[in-house]
Amino acid sequence: xxxxxxxxxxxxxxxxxxxxxxxxxxxxxxxxxxxxxxxxxxxxxxxxxxxxxxxxxxxxxxxxxxxxxxxxxxxxxxxxxxxxxxxxxxxxxxxxxxxxxxxxxxxxxxxxxxxxxxxxxxxxxxxxxxxxxxxxxxxxxxxxxxxxxxxxxxxxxxxxxxxxxxxxxxxxxxxxxxxxxxxxxxxxxxxxxxxxxxxxxxxxxxxxxxxxxxxxxxxxxxxxxxxxxxxxxxxxxxxxxxxxxxxxxxxxxxxxxxxxxxxxxxxxxxxxxxxxxxxxxxxxxxxxxxxxxxxxxxxxxxxxxxxxxxxxxxxxxxxxxxxxxxxxxxxxxxxxxxxxxxxxxxxxxxxxxxxxxxxxxxxxxxxxxxxxxxxxxxxxxxxxxxxxxxxxxxxxxxxxxxxxxxxxxxxxxxxxxxxxxxxxxxxxxxxxxxxxx
DNA sequence: TCTGGGGTCCTAGGACCC
DNA sequence: TCTGGGGTCCTAGGACCC
Numbered sequence: 001x002x003x004x005x006x007x008x009x010x011x012x013x014x015x016x017x018x019x020x021x022x023x024x025x026x027x028x029x030x031x032x033x034x035x036x037x038x039x040x041x042x043x044x045x046x047x048x049x050x051x052x053x054x055x056x057x058x059x060x061x062x063x064x065x066x067x068x069x070x071x072x073x074x075x076x077x078x079x080x081x082x083x084x085x086x087x088x089x090x091x092x093x094x095x096x097x098x099x100x101x102x103x104x105x106x107x108x109x110x111x112x113x114x115x116x117x118x119x120x121x122x123x124x125x126x127x128x129x130x131x132x133x134x135x136x137x138x139x140x141x142x143x144x145x146x147x148x149x150x151x152x153x154x155x156x157x158x159x160x161x162x163x164x165x166x167x168x169x170x171x172x173x174x175x176x177x178x179x180x181x182x183x184x185x186x187x188x189x190x191x192x193x194x195x196x197x198x199x200x201x202x203x204x205x206x207x208x209x210x211x212x213x214x215x216x217x218x219x220x221x222x223x224x225x226x227x228x229x230x231x232x233x234x235x236x237x238x239x240x241x242x243x244x245x246x247x248x249x250x251x252x253x254x255x256x257x258x259x260x261x262x263x264x265x266x267x268x269x270x271x272x273x274x275x276x277x278x279x280x281x282x283x284x285x286x287x288x289x290x291x292x293x294x295x296x297x298x299x300x301x302x303x304x305x306x307x308x309x310x311x312x313x314x315x316x317x318x319x320x321x322x323x324x325x326x327x328x329x330x331x332x333x334x335x336x337x338x339x340x341x342x343x344x345x346x347x348x349x350x351x352x353x354x355x356x357x358x359x360x361x362x363x364x365x366x367x368x369x370x371x372x373x374x375x376x377x378x379x380x381x382x383x384x385x386x387x388x389x390x391x392x393x394x395x396x397x398x399x400x401x402x403x404x405x406x407x408x409x410x411x412x413x414x415x416x417x418x419x420x421x422x423x424x425x426x427x428x429x430x431x432x433x434x435x436x437x
Numbered sequence: 438t439c440t441g442g443g444g445t446c447c448t449a450g451g452a453c454c455c
Numbered sequence: 456t457c458t459g460g461g462g463t464c465c466t467a468g469g470a471c472c473c
Contacts, residue, residue, distance in 0.1 A: 008473095028441075035441050037473090050473085056438045071443090096443080096473040188446090190471050223447055224470090244445095252442055289465085299440080303467060337441085 001102045002144035006132040008098035009038035012077050013067050015130050023065055028054055030066040031256050044155050077129060084124050088117055093240045101141055103240040118166040137168040142236035174234050179206035186231050193220055208232035250341030251275040258297050258334040265331050266323055272340035273319030280342055286311025287342035290321045294329050295337035302329055311346040
């Protein structure tokens with residue numbers, strides 16, 4: 001099963017402000033660089049679509065009300081949506097805030113028919129949340145997803161046509177049904193892949209069935225070719241994965257006015273670091289890899305990343321790493337987007353080596369190994385600052401510093417085992433004990 | 438019409454290890 | 456002295472999903 005809430009963000013806004021009912025409403029950025037994230041069906045009648053630039057949306061629908069997103073609010077509804085699905089079966093996998101896949105095989109073994117389960121789900125979501133939901137049923141994720149699209153209301157000639165609400169692709173009909181869909185309808189086929197396929201004369205799913213997978217792979221890569229070849233046969237081995245682990249998190253921002261100059265970029269980076277650090281701590285994670293992405297005014301992007309031998313979750317540490325990564329980016333160009341991302345997660349726990357540069361704690365015990373750091377010698381942020389000041393007073397300004405300063409000076413630290421140089425490359429250096437670092 | 442922000446996955450090359 | 460083939464990890468970029 002695939003279940004998908006109708007016009008989710010826009011619908012939540014209408015629920016919270018009934019005066020919006022019946023009006024063309026969208027959620028998204030209203031500024032010059034904004035895009036539409038979600039549009040009510042009234043707005044869709046005018047041609048407003050998600051991912052459409054807001055200025056375009058306003059042009060095709062001058063009466064459009066564009067609201068900024070309130071994601072905390074959507075998350076509340078999303079959790080309730082997931083809870084209702086969970087009541088049906090624990091075998092479900094969220095996809096964003098407003099979609100889920102669910103494996104109904106265990107329900108079937110209990111004698112519950114998928115069509116009944118789908119109807120019950122829609123009824124509860126509408127009754128308890130006031131939202132509408134389309135449900136697709138099929139033999140695998142491929143058909144369930146395509147079917148849920150078919151279940152939705154549709155705009156035809158500026159009018160709205162009700163959808164069936166539930167759509168089931170029965171196994172007997174699935175091959176014929178699939179054959180006449182455009183390749184663009186398939187999961188993983190976006191504008192770029194569709195264009196490549198079009199060059200090969202492949203427009204419809206049935207066209208894919210007649211092309212050799214090896215040939216396909218030369219144009220779209222091995223992984224995509226294998227998926228497409230399977231989909232063309234109606235085969236999809238992807239499982240419903242319960243509790244998929246988070247792999248990365250980050251924060252990106254497109255600025256209403258592009259940034260110019262390193263100082264503006266570094267200021268923005270600090271804000272980003274605080275957002276990312278808070279998200280990590282909220283999830284009890286530390287990240288080994290930090291990356292930055294910069295998009296210039298000409299829409300070209302570059303990214304830089306660095307993987308450390310330990311995890312971080314502190315905004316100052318993350319900010320300093322980000323700043324160091326930006327050293328090799330041309331900041332004399334004007335920048336419309338700055339992103340900061342964390343990945344390579346380790347679960348944060350008592351034994352995890354945790355280097356913090358700020359509020360949190362620093363535990364550097366030269367006698368213990370990396371895996372048995374005790375928290376006994378934790379240093380409060382004030383004590384840390386005081387200690388840093390004292391070291392600088394006695395040994396000079398560059399004797400100890402933050403990671404951002406490492407890129408300029410490098411730092412040398414004396415421990416019971418000798419002296420250790422710290423510089424921009426230190427994170428890659430596995431030769432000395434992490435605990436001493 | 439001019440392109441967001443949250444993510445995932447894939448590819449290719451290079452460094453490195455055995 | 457110059458070399459293979461298996462593997463992992465990291466980096467950068469790109470495509471795609473909602």
